[in-house]
Amino acid sequence: MLVHYLKVAVRQLLKYRTQNLISIVGLGVCLLCFSICFYVGRFILTTDRCFENRDRIADVQLENEFGEPYGSAHIPLAHRLAAQLPPGVEAVTYVNVSEKRDYTLTLPSGKELPYLALATLEVDSSFQRVFGAEVLAGSWETASRTPNAVILTERMAKRLFDHPSEAIGCRMLLTNAQQVARSGGAQASGNVAYSVQAVVKDLPVNNTLTGMRPMDLLVMNDELSYLYMFREADYILSGQLFALLRPGFSPAQLSDYFRQEDLKMLMGRDERPVTAVPFGQVFWQESPYLIFAGIALALGVLILLVGLLNFFSFTCGSYLNRLREYSLRRVSGSRGWQLLGLLFTQAGLTVLLAFLVTACLVELGSPYLHIQLESFSLEVDKGMLMAHCAQYLVAVLLLTLVICAGTVAYACRLPIQAGIRGTGRTRRSGKHGVRNTLLAVQFFACWLFVALSVSLYLQTNTVTSVMFNNLTETQKEEILSIPMHYSFMSMADKLALVERMKQHAGVEDCLLAEEAYTDNQWRTGLSLDKWESEKLRLDLYYRKVAPNFFHFMNLRIRQGRELRDTTDIVVDQKLAESLTSLTQKEPCGTVLYPWVEGPVTVCGVSDMLTTTAYASPWEREPIKGTFYRYADYSRNFGHCYLKCRPGQAEAVRSHVTAILEETFPPSIHAEVRTLLQDLEKECQMEVSLRGILLFFAIVCIVVTLLGVYAAITLDTERRRKEVAIRKVNGAGRRQIFSLFARMYGWLLVGTAVVAFPLIYLILQEWQTAYVAFFSYGPLFWLGIFLAVTLVTALTVVFRIAKVARVNPAEAIKAE
Known part of the structure; x- marks a missing residue:
């Protein structure tokens, strides 16, 4: 039975090889784009999952006059809580993302090599207990007892040494000590010597501790850290202060304890109350990463929607054109589940071929899958991306099964005689209502992608021309x-x-x-x-x-x-x-x-x-x-x-x-x-988004136009006899073109009327982030409309011209 289904599926794929190739390639490319977008979204939404104790960590802050956290740690409070832990707290640790540092490393051979702008994290001895840093070489306990101790991350150790253990004991000289001290309002005389005491496993980039940035090294007992330089200060805000709570003890309970004890710390001339909030809450309130995640997920859904609509538009059309075959199979004794197996085998084979296209694209493009947006940097892991694609493949197959089941249910409700005669379809005005609706959604997505990519291109030019405007x-x-x-x-x-x-x-x-x-x-x-x-x-x-x-x-x-x-x-x-x-x-x-x-x-x-x-x-x-x-x-x-x-x-x-x-x-x-x-x-964010959206816009337009081409092909194949009779009766190319193209003109105009106001609202909101913004007047909208209309018209004309050249006698004879 399965072999028979496969034979029929292959025959159908070869019968409409052009349309099926369009569906396979379009779905494969859109699945890749969707997977990349959701990779970014899932990467951001799984932030801090690397910390096993994340649900037991509280962020200790001072409240401002509005009852909100200041967003930074109070240094005297850090020393006070470390000396006497509150009830329900196992440990307290101070963390600060330091000014980027320049170090000169002395290798075991005696050779000195400088390294610039190393991302540095200031920590204390309790950091490992709270956040669980995995030591690969050296000793955390030794580092906690050593002044000016350096703890290299694995990525940095591999960059400097052949094996992490070779780093232990090496001397590192901080050559921009004055700049680092000056950033904290202090002073340093000359360079400061450090020694490498341990190597730890890299912290995943998606953590709020480092602000979603990779770290090169950690420093402990650092004489230039805020925790050391301002240990005698009345007040200073810097870094973050975290408390590891006992199981069952919540940040709200710790905040209640501070309130009951009336714990306040000096902030300027006033004393401000101490509070505790869940780990990561302040970061998410102040950072734009949730917005990035939302944009990535929305773009992914749109681009996959275009590919799926193109795929299902052709699939449903080809299925409905085979109603006579289904009716004959029912006459010969085929049941509903057998029809479902027949259709799902063909659709599943198409989806698997599309996944093969996606896998090939991932393999070819993996060296270039690097996303950089402002301070956010992400190297896409090929293996994980392939696993995500496999998960989405299962979801697409399940959706395909639902579509096939719906088609079979419709075919089984149709009277056999009506199906054989071909009179069981919907009335003429609604023959392809579903397909046209799917095409309308595709065009709507096209307007969004094209308009936003053009907007980003124009805004990038505006930014670069406005800045240093006295120079050409x-x-x-x-x-x-x-x-x-x-x-x-x-x-x-x-x-x-x-x-x-x-x-x-x-x-x-x-x-x-x-x-x-x-x-x-x-x-x-x-x-x-x-x-x-x-x-x-x-x-x-x-x-x-x-x-x-x-x-x-x-x-x-x-x-x-x-x-x-x-x-x-x-x-x-x-x-x-x-x-x-x-x-x-x-x-x-x-x-x-x-x-x-x-x-x-x-x-x-x-x-x-x-x-x-x-x-x-x-x-x-x-x-x-x-x-x-x-x-x-x-x-x-x-x-x-x-x-x-x-x-x-x-x-x-x-x-x-x-x-x-x-x-x-x-x-x-x-x-x-x-x-x-x-x-x-x-304007790196605009440049990066411009490239991404431009690629998505091209994919969206190509897939939509190929969908239009496939739809016209199905229409012309179904109406070959009608076209031939019209040509015999004197119809010219203009009348034949009008017969098929009128509907696509209405689709373009109707979707533009819906999409353009939405795009206008997006531009209005986006404009508030800039001093100078590009002009999106009538020429902007007219240019976008004419560009998309032109490529759509060329696609329609190309296909209809082939139909118009067919000999009417041969068409009627073939029918």
């Missing part, structure tokens, strides 16, 4: 951006390196900076009356710049002069207007008072320079403008910009890269980008 796109490509925050080098060596890079004939100018101008924009306040009146205080952005900054960035000085010393500031036009409205006089010569330093004088007014296109969510009042202060970077700098002469950017880039590779040790990668690439990196 060509000029941004001709400015090289070179990181120079190499803590293993002395300042004299850095300056000598810059001089060597400037010697190329293609270099026009050089600009030194403390850091990349795309990284941060600092906020501060200035007062016109020594901070006596709130009305004369200004909330501003500021930058420390070299004297040649304005010429380098094409910023015109509209009034006054450029910077000469540290008492001068240059203000932009927006701030100049604010000063004029407050003082009723020209801004040049106005004296302003910073909060700490001495007074400064406005010496000039420049054009406005936009360095960010994103709206700050925490700004309650608009920023009044930006001012620039003089900085001498001959003693300390962390970034270098080189302006190249026209057409010389690539030559200068090769020259600079060669110098850096010659100078740097093998552990340091030479990084030379253009300013435009820096700006694109700032």
Whole structure:
């Protein structure tokens, strides 16, 4: 019986080989896209599953004036609870994601290699008991007794050594100790020595402890940690404080205990109550990862829906065209379950072939399955993705079984005579209502994917053009951006390196900076009356710049002069207007008072320079403008910009890269980008989403158009005799085209009317996150509509043209 079913299934697949190939490839690609989207969604939704004690961990916080957690640990509270554990608490541990650190590692051979920007987690001795770190080499107890102990993660140990045990006892010198200490408001003199005491298994990336980021190493008993530096402070907020509760004791009970004891800690001038919330609650309230998960799941459902609708549209159509065959089988004694076996064998074989396509795509694309969105990074595991695909295959097979059962139930209710004569179908106006509805849903998904991918493309261009708007796109490509925050080098060596890079004939100018101008924009306040009146205080952005900054960035000085010393500031036009409205006089010569330093004088007014296109969510009042202060970077700098002469950017880039590779040790990668690439990196989320949605849009359009092609093919095959009679009666190609194409025109217009308002609402909400947003006027909507309509029309015309060329006599004879 099964062999017979397989023979019939293969014959049917070969009979409509083009349509079946469309269904198989479309379903396979859509299943892959769906699996990747759900991989991301499941990855985020299974966060913290790696911690066995996650349900017994409480996050201990202070409450603000609104009764909400501050979001960071109170350092004095951490010392107090560690000295005397509350009832129901087994252990307390402090964790903090530290500033990225630069270390110079001394290998057993005596060779020293620098490593930059290592992701570091500050922990204490109770960390292992609370979170269960698995030690692969060395000893956790030894590390807990050793000052400045380093515990390498497995990924970092493999990067540095052939075997994890080789790392134990190695010396690591923190070369950016001053920067790390300064980030906490403290000071450090010189480099700080550490020793490797253990190697632990990697923490999975999907954990709230590290903010969904991989860690390179853990430090314990660190003299530069917040827990050590501020152990005598009255109050300081940093990191996270966690309590491991006894079985049966909940965070709510711990919070009630704090309330009964009236436990409060100093926060500024006020005392704030202590509370406890479940582990991860604060993170989920403040992070966008649930939004990412929701978007990924929604995109996955949409793309799979397109593939399934295309598959079931053709499948149901082909099944219903075989009602005469089913009726004849019933006459010969076939039962309902036999018909079900016949149909499900064909459908199941198609689904299995689609899964084979998915598996091949996973195998081919696994090296490129890396997802990077803002701070979220994910390497897709091929084996796990294949397992997910197998799970979804079972679900698709069950859904296919339901569809086949429905078709058999319909065929069994149909009178045998009506089925044999072909008169048992629905009335003419509703013959393909279900199929057309499925196509409408596919077109709806197409509008969403196409519109959103085009929007992301336009917004990315808007962001990169608005930022550093005084430079053209060509000029941004001709400015090289070179990181120079190499803590293993002395300042004299850095300056000598810059001089060597400037010697190329293609270099026009050089600009030194403390850091990349795309990284941060600092906020501060200035007062016109020594901070006596709130009305004369200004909330501003500021930058420390070299004297040649304005010429380098094409910023015109509209009034006054450029910077000469540290008492001068240059203000932009927006701030100049604010000063004029407050003082009723020209801004040049106005004296302003910073909060700490001495007074400064406005010496000039420049054009406005936009360095960010994103709206700050925490700004309650608009920023009044930006001012620039003089900085001498001959003693300390962390970034270098080189302006190249026209057409010389690539030559200068090769020259600079060669110098850096010659100078740097093998552990340091030479990084030379253009300013435009820096700006694109700032909108990395948009660029990544743009690529993903563009791929989905192409898949969706192709699958939908192939579905349209398959639907027209079934229509033309079913109505060959009708077309032939119309041609005999004088119908031309226009009339035949109108006969088949009218319905697809209504589908396009109807789905656009539904989809476009939804897309408009999405763009309205999305726009609030930006300072500058692309224009989505009538041309935007018209362009999208015409593009999709054009490719659909070409598909329809191509298929109908083949039908119109058929000889009527041969068509009638074949019928």
